[in-house]
Amino acid sequence: MGILTKVLFFPVTGPVAGIKWSLGKVQQVVEDEITDDAPVKQELMELQMQLELGDIDDDEYTRRETELMARLREVRAWKERLGKATSGGPVRVARDPAQE
Amino acid sequence: MEQSTDTDTQSQAASIEGGKYVYCIIRSDRQREFGSVGIGGGQRVFTVAFQDLAAVVSDTPIVIYDPTRENVLAHEFVNETVMREFTVIPMSFGTVFRSEDDVSELLRSTYQAFSDVLDKMQDKIEFGLKVLWDREKVIANLERENDEIRRLKDEISRHTASSTYFARMQLGRLIEGALEDMGTRYVSDIHEALKPVAVASRSNKPIGDRMILNAAFLVDRAQEQIFDERVKETSRKYEELLTFKYSGPWPPYNFVNIKLKLEKAD
Numbered sequence: 001m002g003i004l005t006k007v008l009f010f011p012v013t014g015p016v017a018g019i020k021w022s023l024g025k026v027q028q029v030v031e032d033e034i035t036d037d038a039p040v041k042q043e044l045m046e047l048q049m050q051l052e053l054g055d056i057d058d059d060e061y062t063r064r065e066t067e068l069m070a071r072l073r074e075v076r077a078w079k080e081r082l083g084k085a086t087s088g089g090p091v092r093v094a095r096d097p098a099q100e
Numbered sequence: 101m102e103q104s105t106d107t108d109t110q111s112q113a114a115s116i117e118g119g120k121y122v123y124c125i126i127r128s129d130r131q132r133e134f135g136s137v138g139i140g141g142g143q144r145v146f147t148v149a150f151q152d153l154a155a156v157v158s159d160t161p162i163v164i165y166d167p168t169r170e171n172v173l174a175h176e177f178v179n180e181t182v183m184r185e186f187t188v189i190p191m192s193f194g195t196v197f198r199s200e201d202d203v204s205e206l207l208r209s210t211y212q213a214f215s216d217v218l219d220k221m222q223d224k225i226e227f228g229l230k231v232l233w234d235r236e237k238v239i240a241n242l243e244r245e246n247d248e249i250r251r252l253k254d255e256i257s258r259h260t261a262s263s264t265y266f267a268r269m270q271l272g273r274l275i276e277g278a279l280e281d282m283g284t285r286y287v288s289d290i291h292e293a294l295k296p297v298a299v300a301s302r303s304n305k306p307i308g309d310r311m312i313l314n315a316a317f318l319v320d321r322a323q324e325q326i327f328d329e330r331v332k333e334t335s336r337k338y339e340e341l342l343t344f345k346y347s348g349p350w351p352p353y354n355f356v357n358i359k360l361k362l363e364k365a366d
Contacts, residue, residue, distance in 0.1 A: 044167065045307045052345065053232070061169070069166045076164070085364075090119065090162045091195065092202045093209050094361040 034078045040071050120148065120197045121160040123178045124188040124351060125207070125214050128154045134181050139165065139174040145181075148200050150207035153214055156182050157203060165194045179351045187222050189214060189358070190351035198365045206360070213358050223321045224299060226355065227348035229331065230306075231290060231313035235279070237341055242278050249274055283312045286342065291315070293334045297327045302354045312342075316354035324349070 047068065051061045079085070121139055129152045134145040138158025147154035156178065165171050175193050182188055197203045207214065243249050252271045256264045290313060295301060298317040306314045319327045335344035 041167075042307075048169070049230075049307050049311070053343075065168060069168060072166065090198045090365040091362040092197060092365040093205045094363040 031078075031082060035075060035082060035084050037072055037075045040068055040075065044068050118199050119160045119162045120155075120157040120200060120203050121165075122191045122195045122197060122203060122206075123156045123158075123175060124182055124190045125218070126154050126156060126182060126186040126188050127152055127215075127218050128186065132156075134178065137174070137177055137181060139171055139178075145178055148203045148207070150204050150211065153207050153211060153218075155203050155207055156188075157197075157200075160196055162196060162198060165196070167193055183225070183349065183351055187218055187224070188351045189217055189221065189356050190353050202365065206362075210358065210360060217356055217358060221352050221356065224318050224352060224355075225321060225324065225349035226352045227317045227319055227327065227331075227346065228350060229290075229294075229313065229315050229317065229347075230311055230345040231286070232310045232343040232345070233283070233286070233312055233341060234343070235310070238279065238282060239275060241341060242275060242282070246274075246278055249278065286338065287313045290334055294327070294330055297323055297330050300355060304354070316350075318352055318355045319349075 044065070047056075047061060047064055050056045051058070056064075121143075123145070126147075128147060129149070131149065132147045132154065134156065136142045136144050138145045138160075140158075140160055143158035143160065145156060145158045148157050149155075158178075172193060179188060179190055197206065243253060249271065252267055252274065256267050256271065259267070291301065294317060298319050300318040302316045304314045304316065306312060317327070331344070331346050335342070335346070338344075
């Protein structure tokens with residue numbers, strides 16, 4: 001008995017549970033990935049450094065900056081769609097719930 | 101031509117919506133103007149006051165500003181201008197409030213924290229120092245100075261391909277290890293040279309694979325020249341091997357950490 005029973009007699013439960021779990025996991029990973037702006041910001045800093053060091057010229061910089069800005073906007077759009085906090089845009093001082 | 105049209109459209113939108121872009125917080129008990137240098141095409145930069153604190157702002161439509169070079173430079177330029185006369189607490193890029201009242205509310209509710217930090221930052225400025233190396237040059241230098249590396253290299257060049265595989269592996273590992281040691285040594289050397297003339301320092305994550313140091317130093321204005329000379333001295337010392345990227349003075353971005361309780365305003 002033991003593990004062998006499970007494998008032999010319940011060949012369905014294992015894989016199905018596994019698939020469900022991994023789909024949930026994959027979705028989470030994908031959501032995290034499409035709403036993470038850190039890699040784009042990192043690339044932007046690298047791009048700036050390359051310009052500063054003279055590795056790329058102004059035209060190249062502008063071209064790649066445009067791409068990165070488009071990606072940043074995409075990340076922002078996904079964040080909004082998934083109800084996550086976004087940076088940028090109008091803000092105000094958070095109201096203290098105790099005072100309301 | 102096109103530029104001025106853009107500006108017109110933006111300022112019209114701004115006057116309708118009354119949004120305020122905030123650059124920094126200063127201590128000033130009277131109204132100030134800093135010229136038409138604001139973000140979004142030369143908006144008028146002025147202050148919104150609360151008691152002896154003031155936020156340096158310009159009119160803006162309610163938009164999200166992309167961190168393009170043009171926008172970031174505009175943000176920086178204003179802070180640099182203000183810094184010539186004031187100690188500043190910089191706001192992070194892209195902070196937009198819906199109205200002047202919301203800005204006053206920020207000053208009112210965070211008054212104590214802003215005051216404390218302004219006291220601490222009084223007459224202090226930040227300098228950035230990025231140090232990059234040329235791996236090839238450092239490796240060439242290592243090969244000259246490290247006996248074991250030189251010996252292995254000689255061995256590899258004398259032998260046939262089959263017997264050199266492990267020697268190559270070993271050489272690669274040796275060089276990696278030696279490089280890491282060198283990097284650590286350079287970085288601590290530079291830190292040691294500059295720490296005595298700085299109030300505080302902070303190391304950030306290096307950008308790209310050539311950078312070995314990405315540091316920020318908080319320096320007393322009175323020490324600025326000494327710090328400056330020390331940086332130049334140190335960079336001369338490593339002229340052959342390292343590239344120093346020295347920038348500033350900046351507002352103390354890396355040394356002010358006020359967590360504002362802000363929420364989305366729409």
